[in-house]
Amino acid sequence: xxxxxxxxxxxxxxxxxxxxxxxxxxxxxxxxxxxxxxxxxxxxxxxxxxxxxxxxxxxxxxxxxxxxxxxxxxxxxxxxx
Amino acid sequence: xxxxxxxxxxxxxxxxxxxxxxxxxxxxxxxxxxxxxxxxxxxxxxxxxxxxxxxxxxxxxxxxxxxxxxxxxxxxxxxxxxxxxxxxxxxxxxxxxxxxxxxxxxxxxxxxxxxxxxxxxxxxxxxxxxxxx
Numbered sequence: 001x002x003x004x005x006x007x008x009x010x011x012x013x014x015x016x017x018x019x020x021x022x023x024x025x026x027x028x029x030x031x032x033x034x035x036x037x038x039x040x041x042x043x044x045x046x047x048x049x050x051x052x053x054x055x056x057x058x059x060x061x062x063x064x065x066x067x068x069x070x071x072x073x074x075x076x077x078x079x080x081x
Numbered sequence: 082x083x084x085x086x087x088x089x090x091x092x093x094x095x096x097x098x099x100x101x102x103x104x105x106x107x108x109x110x111x112x113x114x115x116x117x118x119x120x121x122x123x124x125x126x127x128x129x130x131x132x133x134x135x136x137x138x139x140x141x142x143x144x145x146x147x148x149x150x151x152x153x154x155x156x157x158x159x160x161x162x163x164x165x166x167x168x169x170x171x172x173x174x175x176x177x178x179x180x181x182x183x184x185x186x187x188x189x190x191x192x193x194x195x196x197x198x199x200x201x202x203x204x205x206x207x208x209x210x211x212x213x214x
Contacts (some may be wrong), residue, residue: 009208057141080207081178
């Protein structure tokens with residue numbers, strides 16, 4: 001299945017996009033998403049491997065399931081205030 | 082006890098939001114009020130900037146700020162927390178963040194202030210981008 005991962009801030013500027021599309025085999029978990037992101041962008045593999053992901057607007061643990069219709073966002077390098 | 086969170090477009094006003102406490106008894110327990118304001122500096126990493134642009138991932142940003150405020154309120158036995166954060170462009174010299182804490186005593190408010198800001202900068206999905214001159 002295809003999953004869109006929303007990205008923000010400095011990462012979005014650096015990658016010149018607002019989302020990354022990856023393909024994973026269903027049933028998938030957050031860990032699978034991290035690994036697919038790392039495989040798609042090997043130069044940033046370490047970052048994507050451990051990046052925090054939110055699923056449907058809540059932080060999700062590595063073992064959490066991800067469905068095709070879920071909204072997935074990468075929440076790293078934040079800096080409010 | 083009261084928590085109020087607001088993310089709004091542009092710079093914050095110079096006036097803080099009212100804490101929303103009902104008159105008695107909560108407001109009569111307030112013995113300390115701390116207000117922290119974040120102001121956009123005129124330079125970022127040695128380069129002059131015109132503004133910062135804030136991007137909030139909603140509704141997660143508001144929900145996470147509200148949950149953080151509730152956690153801090155209970156952990157430090159506070160009376161009220163009011164959080165205001167900007168979204169979009171805020172010019173150098175303007176306010177982009179305000180955290181107001183009402184408590185019975187100074188010590189718990191000071192500790193809560195520090196912890197709230199540390200956790201916000203780590204966990205809340207808000208990003209800022211410099212707009213250089």
